[in-house]
Amino acid sequence: MAAQRDVAKRELRNRIDRYMAGGKAEAVFDPEANALADWLAAQTPAGSAAGSAEFVDVVQLLGLIHLCRNGILRPGTELPVLPETARLLAPVHRSAPQTLPIALLLTVELIAELPPYRKPEQLAGKALNLMNHGIAENDVPSVAGAINLFMDAAAAASSDHPDRASMLTNACSGWLTVCVMTGDPSAVDHAVRTGEESFAALPPQGAHRAESANNLGIALRLRFDRDGDATDLDRAIELLGEGIAYTPLDHVDLAVRQNNLGIALGTRFNHSGRRQDLDVAIAALRQAGEALGPHRRERPGFLGDLAYFHWVRFQQTGDRADLEAAAEFFEVAVTSHDEGLRQRAYAYLQAAREELAKLPQQHGRLKGVWKRR
Structure with missing residues (x-):
């Protein structure tokens, strides 16, 4: 060798x-x-x-x-x-x-x-570098190493350190990334734990609450997906809404946070059947799609989410406007780089076109749950 x-x-x-x-x-x-x-x-x-x-x-x-x-x-x-x-x-x-x-x-x-890093800022800086490397290379060990460094940085920081909450928020984000990369259900519990620590370390007001609230909200929504506890989902929606409220209108992550809220509201509609959740989910997802530039990689997935919930509302009401919107946005979703998303979007697009061709005949042939992953 x-x-x-x-x-x-x-x-x-x-x-x-x-x-x-x-x-x-x-x-x-x-x-x-x-x-x-x-x-x-x-x-x-x-x-x-x-x-x-x-x-x-x-x-x-x-x-x-x-x-x-x-x-x-x-x-x-x-x-x-x-x-x-x-x-x-x-x-x-x-x-x-x-x-x-x-x-x-x-x-x-x-x-x-x-010599080894000692100061919390240095530890957090190296952690951020390693996290970016791990995400870019789809390297789970690098992401795990970054999480450990963020936790070391938080431990080395004083309780009133201005960046301590951000260090914990980044650790929460790391665990969410591990969950996406590996599907490990325990990563969700770690994300909730570090997210709760981060949120508790923040002052009651301020822009820093946006990222922390968003990450913890995602973690709680994922735990609801796993365990089915409606309390987690209700709190997730509350936190995701708070994250948006603290996010400036020109912030690069605003669309992502609006999409997260829309998914959570749509999830609650699927769970409880409350029509208001579906309407607000569609409004949030539409805002997310409008906030993205035409060349953002996430755009087909976001508009696929929006298309799916328009399709769901068409199933509820038979409103042709929802069916037309679903078809329009599924046409964008089929351009995704994600093969699984493309296939799902194409199936829904074909069904939507068939329904448009035969209205006012009975609709509702294609049912199911749209999932981006």
Whole structure:
């Protein structure tokens, strides 16, 4: 294995050198380069080799190819002297670790031989970096590591630390991410626990309540899905509404929070049959869809949710306007990158078109529950 790793390291170094010498983009961008870098990273786990010369060599190579791919290292320039670069970056590493890519962060830690993080802000910064890396790479261990760092940061912070609640909120968000990635039902309980801690640490008013209320609301709605306790769902809706109330109209997450509220209200309608919940759910989901730009990746899923509840209301009332709206929004949902969502949306779209063609005949042929996951 060591011999194979040495061959892979030499090949990756040669690719970097060829790119730097002649600007041959394929040297670092082609699928073989990707596979080589992925294999080398997988064969050099940080947990067992951190601090070793071998691990440092591999992290340096992965960091260099990352810099080449992102245009930071350009052909004709000299490769950075990594030990010196690490020393120069050490102050940034200490004060704002979230600004460094994870491979570069590890390189700086190891080469500059920096002491462990101690301050809560530093722990939280590294946690944020690791969380972003885990989400981007669909890497559950990285997300779990980030959760632990956020909890360590909260433990290191004083009870009146201004960012302590945010650290706990981020831990709650991490557990929600684990739930989505793995389907582990215990992740929901952890999300509720850390969400409750976060919410309790907040002042009664202020913008920081928005994210905390939203995350805890999602966690409680997921626990309702699992356990069926209507108290959880009622409180989830209350919290999600509060989160929206504290979110500025131009905030990037407003549409997501409106969609979360709409889903929760629709869930309560499915549970209790109260028409008012369905009407308010549709209004919230429509606001979420309108708030998203036409190129946002989430848009087909959001409009699929809106289409589904228009379809449900058509089942209740026979109102042609709801059927037309359902068909219109399912047409957007079928453009989703999610294959499962596309298939569900297509089935509903076909049924809606059939119903439109035969009105005023009896409707309601396609029933079921629309789920995005």
